Amino acid sequence: MFTKKKIIYFLLFLLIVASADIWIFSSIKDSYTKIINDNILETGKIIFSSVSDKTEDIDSWISNVENNYENIRIIYIKGLPQFEETTEFYKDKEFYEFYKSKLSDPIFEKGLESAVYSEYFLTDNMYSLDNSQYKIVFAPILTSEYDIVGIGIMFFNMEGYLKFYRLLNIFAVSIIMAFVLVYGIILFSRDPVMNFIILGLFVIVGIFTAYPLFEAVRLTFIKNGEFSMEIWKKILTTDQYLKAFWGSIKLGISTATLSTLIGFLFAFTLTRTSIKGKKFFSTMATLPVISPPFSLTLSILLLFGNNGLITKKILHLQNFSIYGLTGLTLVQTMGMFPIAYLTMAGILHAIDSTLEDAALDLNASKLKTFLTVTLPLSVPGILSAWLLVFTNSLADFANPLILSGNYRVLSVEAYLEVTGMNRLGNGAALSLLLLMPTITAFLVQRFWVSKKSFVTVTGKPSPRITELVSKTVKVTLVTLMVLIVVFLISLYGTIVAGCFVRNWGIDYTFTLENIKEALQRGKDAITDTVTLATIATPLAGILAMLTALILVRKNFKGKRIFEILIMAPFAIPGTLIGISYILAFNKPPLILVGTGAIIVINYIIRELPVGVEGGVAALRQIDPSIEEAAQDLGADVPTVFKTIVLPLLRPAFISSLSYTFVRSMTAVSAVIFLISAKWYHITVLIYNFSENLRFGLASVLATTLIIIVLIAFGLMRLIVRQSETLEKTVSGER
Template sequence: MFTKRKVVYFIILLIFVSVLDFWIFSNVKKSYNSVLNDNFLKTSHIISRSIPQDGADYKKWIKKYEEENENLKIIYINGLPGFFETTDYYDDNDLYNFYKENYNSEDFKKGIESAEYSEFYFSKQDYEFNNSKYRIIFAPIINDDYDVLGIGVFFFKMDGYMKFYRLVNIFMYSIIIIFALLYGIINFSRDPVMNFIILTIFIIVALFTAYPLFEAVRLTFIKNGEFSLEIWKRILTTKQYLSAFWGSIKLGISTATLSTLVGFLFAFVLARTGIKGKKFFSTMATLPVISPPFSLTLSILLLFGNNGLITKKILGLHNFSIYGLTGLTLVQTMGMFPIAYLTMVGVLHSIDSTLEDASLDLNASKLKTFLKVTLPLSMPGILSAWLLVFTNSLADFANPLILSGNYRVLSVEAYLEVTGMNRLGNGAALSILLLLPTITAFLVQRFWVSKKSFVTVTGKPSPRITELVSKPVKITLVTLMIFIIIFLISLYGTIVAGCFVKNWGIDYTFTLENIKEALQRGKDAITDTVTLASLATPIAGILAMMTALILVRKRFSGKRIFEILIMAPFAIPGTLIGISYILAFNKPPIILVGTGAIIVINYIIRELPVGVEGGVAALRQIDPSIEEAAQDLGADVPTVFKTVVLPLLRPAFISSLSYTFVRSMTAVSAVIFLISAKWYHITVLIYNFSENLRFGLASVLATTLIIIVLAAFGIMRLLVRESETLEKTVSQ
């Protein structure tokens, strides 16, 4: 593809485009600079003619104009230097010291001399003072008789205007880079369409993943525009923050351990025994995954809060408190054990039972076989489940926001730093700190698993499963599952009941007013949430499948970096993503804060990794020769993707759509930073009602959200059914 002639043409065209580009944008900057100088000059003329004629308070005159124009600082020299005695008036001591330091420079001397002869003079350069650039005009201060009374030194702050120059430079260099990339792909690539797709997706993830994170990390090392470790010193030495860090660790460990135990209970019983009603138990085990984050917390408060039905109405307890580590562990365990279950059920299902049969044939008991064979072979799934729950627990924001009480966790501390104290740097640092235990746990898990072999399927796997539990043990395990399911159903039932109670904890009178008021007050939030989630869902689904196709089928330089950028949002706490988006997209060249677009982008980027993983898993089961046959018949890449790949990936595609919609509807950790007066979110409104003890209204909206989510999940289940060929029979 590379020939000497093509390379020469490319270099010549690149030089031509670069020269033309620089010439055009240089003229744009010159024109803008000329307009800017004219405006500064007009302002200087107006101020110089407004000097108090009767020798009034010059400082008051200076302060008046500085307050009217926040980008202006004034020093007034009353009298003419070298001719009469002068008196200097100013409002900023530091600025005056800067003026005196440069007083004898050639530029300042020329300015003062010009003003003495009734001429306005622009400084030959922009001066830097207190990390800001200033353009200086020396102006004659003239009375009505056109006599020069003194000299006004006007300092015009350029920071706001410099953003335009930086924006112009970005566009200028971007045009050159885009031309080079487009021309290079078209002329030096075997598959231009696919390379364009790869480039587009790479730019998307780099722009909306790497760039915001860079801005967040950068802010933690900046103080007054200069490199500083002050933020990190404060974070790592403040008792409050360290207490919150260890609080998050303890919560994560306790939640991950309990969730893994409960998840393993469900996974083992459903995958390795022959109980009836597996579909019901499986549905119950996944129910919390598709429910709003506040729902279980809300029901726990209604049942076990200070005015809870059980604690106050039934048991009459007064000193009992559900707030803190105990309540959070309970809520997170009930909400996150499905993650552990879904992670482990596949691993347990795929274990070849011939190894267990061999153990039993050698006279090992069922318990010993379980402990020595099944449990060790399940360890990769157990560790993965523990790690996933631990990560989700640390990143959880919704539950601690309501239920933490005096117990401190980092996710809430980061939120309070940003929204309560407007300290974005501290909030970003605390969110980044959340990554450390997550990465550590991930590395330990990977290191441990890599040291052992867990391969059991070396040929055709056994189509049956050997049951390792006796009938009494099975009854005990199923009973435990039933108790957990009853508790789970009671939590969701409490939410529904809360919709019809006048004032939970005080007045349990039946009412329908909550429904009317909640839907009336929440209709805009519901509409906004459904609209934004519906916009994000198809984009995320198609992008996920295209990315999966690229990762599985294509080889290109930078593929590892590409994959890391795609998967990174899954491990990053939502608070960090929310804060980083505020920092990155609240300034030129891309201003998105306050718009619905930033929420949609957040949905897409946050949920993209799960869709990609599903697409990758499905594609690895599809023979690439099918796509190659279509290409051999003349189909281009978009046609192959639309007519061959996407239909084959239908289950993974629909699962990705459903997951994105569900997660977008129930999102809170990042979204709470990105909502605006124009675009609101139902989960944030539920939180606001809960915080203000309007549990009836919160229950109505939580129930509404559950209905919407269950409807979407139900449609997905109807469209995608599990293959009957994957079912196994159980032998006693």
């Protein structure tokens, strides 16, 4: 790979590219500098030509100039320093003292001398004042008869122009770095295509994950424009924040555990047993994730709150409270178990039943076969599901904001610090604390799974699945599913019923006005949301599968860092993601704030971990020899990915598409900071209606949102059909 000839070629072309790069950008800088200098001198001439002849008016003239030009400071010297006594006029003492300290400086001496002889003089050097860089103009003050009566000194703030210089430097360095990476990969790599894919993914997570996260971290160490540890000292020593941290951990563990159990119940029953109504149960299992995250909370309050329909009207309970850890765990479990279900369904479906058949043929009982074969092979999906629900629970703020009561969680504390108290640094620091438990769980899961083999797809998939449950167990599983589905229907029935009453909980009069008003007011928001989600969905799905393929099949430097960066956005509260994106992309070189692109990018980066986890878990079951055989027959990496990997990953790919679309449609926390007058979002409008107690309007839009997503689900199932070779049927009793 690294031959002497290749190295010489590389260095030669690098020298040529670097020389051309330096020459081009130096020419641009020189031209830009000349234009700036001419503009500064012209500005000085205009300003100093307006000075008043009356001494008593000079102070007000300086004040007017500095008020009209925020980047300019003025010192006026009445008289000529070399020939007569002078009087100085100024408003900013710091600039005047700087001027006095520089009188012996050769450049200042030349500037004053030039002004005395009726010439304008602009310094080539810049001077640091007031935490900014300034160029200085020395100008003659002339009467109408062109007599010199004084000297004007103008300090011109260059910070705005220096940003352009910095941007040019970034582009110049980026071009050289791009050449080194691209040409180096082409010249020295054995697999250029795969290395380009890895490089591209690194660039994506670097720009849209690491860079915004760096801006958030930097903010926590800044106090009044200077480096400080004050924010972190306060965060780590305040009981309120520490209590909220442990509150988040307890909520995350309880929610993740219950959600994984329920998700496994649905996934196992629907993929490994022969029951009727699978499509119905599957639809109900995904329903909670396709609605705004606070819809279930509102339903819980209306049914089980202090004045809830069930607790107050039906059961007449007096001291019952749904607020706190119990209520939050209930709501988050109902809202997040679809994450576990979608992650595990594809894994359970892909398990080759010949292994179970072999165990049964060796006289193992169905229970023992399940415990020793099926369950261990499901471990990647179970751990992935638990991790995703855990991180999602930590990052959730919409449900705790409404239902936490006196129970403190870190995401709400961070949200209130940012939006309620405008303490961005505190909010960022609190949110960053959530990364610690998330990354710990992520690394433990990765370390444990990497030590074991879960390969079950070998290129000869079984067309059927052997049923491992008895009739009694099957009835028990179905009964549990029915109870959960009935509970969900009651929650969503509350939302649907809210569409047809004037004000739920106060006035139950039937009306259709809510539908008309909500659709009129939400028309643009619905269109914007569907458009942006449709753009983000296929991009996120393909990126997720590519990332999963690289993580499972390839080893490269920085792989662990890459994995952490992929998972990080899912763990950080959406409020911080929104603020980080505003900090990072509201300035050069990428100005994206206010555009639809920043919302699409947020969708992709935020929901990418779900698709990646599903793809990784599925790929661990696929024998690499299938891909190696295709490569031995001459297929390149894109062909192998398109014809071998993607079809085998179809269940995980569909889950990724589905989840990305619904999460894009139902996003709240980050999007609320990124919407603009041109691009709005339906969930933000629903939240605003709910906050203003317009539950009827919120119910109509929430129901509309669910209908749209269900239609999209159906279309995706039709467009991305499952391969017939992977279809399995469940056989009956053995």
